[in-house]
Amino acid sequence: MPVSQANSQVVYDALTACGIRLLSVLPETWLVHLVTLAEEDPEMTLVRLAKEEEGVGISAGAHLAGVRSAMLLQNHGFLASVNGIVSLAQLYRIPLLLLVSYRGGFGEEHPWQTEGGGVTEGVLAALRVPYLALETPGEVAARVREAQALAEANLRPVALLLCRGLMWEEER
């Protein structure tokens, strides 16, 4: 499978390095290695969701209970979570770290991913969620740390987009 094992490890290590102890996730192809890493880590509480919006509630609960958490989800799952993000994470000032696999961008071969890919950044901007796109492994650790710092400072959601160049290794 050409999902990058090495870069998934880089992302996972960045999350644990900034104290994330609970991950809620709805698995999708680009996230499979990350889910496995979380599952095999005895220090991590992994919550597999039925639908992504649940994860906003779970992260809010974890934050109020004093545990750092993040959500791993596809951009379509982000789109499905918008009311939770607005009416819980933003309304209640919850620092919510969103790691969003950014499907449907340049290089996308699946027609069904393209509409969501086309609106993801626009919706993030409309929600006033600060975000950065991660394209290469070298930037991951610092950006995850900075995203977590910003989320905890402004008590709002912050998103990192996991891009094709980071998550996918093209078969040559």
Next chain:
Amino acid sequence: MLRVDALRAIYPELASRVVVTNMGAAPAELFSLGHRPGFFYLWHAMGLASSVGLGIALARPELPVVVVDGDGSVLMNLGTLTTLARYRPKNLVHLIFDNEVLLSVGRSFTTATATGSDLAAIAAAAGVPRTATVRTEDELREAFSAALAARELAVVVAKVEPQGPSSYSIDLHLLENRFQFERHLKGLRASHGESA
């Protein structure tokens, strides 16, 4: 059974626990019975009270958590029952007041529980190990105490009249409640063992 009477019947047990409510009549009535720093009222974000409760229960297994929910809210996030059942936290009781309507909109706006959908049966089929449906204060007191004592995930559905308070507003801003609640949970960590 009126929801406010049901809440009054179990208030002594709620008062010492971590409680997360949905929006609308339940938080207004619980607040009228007496606010505690361990009570968190989730105004808006319908359906997510149970997810917030799950997040707390998983993050802090030593804290006994009660989610006070409604039929309309649960129906908006039915998958939550499968997620609760999947992780089965022993420190979580999910109490659902089922009045068969979306009361804050109006009594004529019924939910699917009015036409036979059975939330306790759905919870049991989702894999929740302990479920009950109660119709009187005595039944509720008994089922709720038993659920707390059993130390396993439980869903208790309390059938109540579609009647609420005259006002849904409470004299506690949601952010004040949120920060007070967070600080309270932090304090319970410091005094771990005493309050839990």
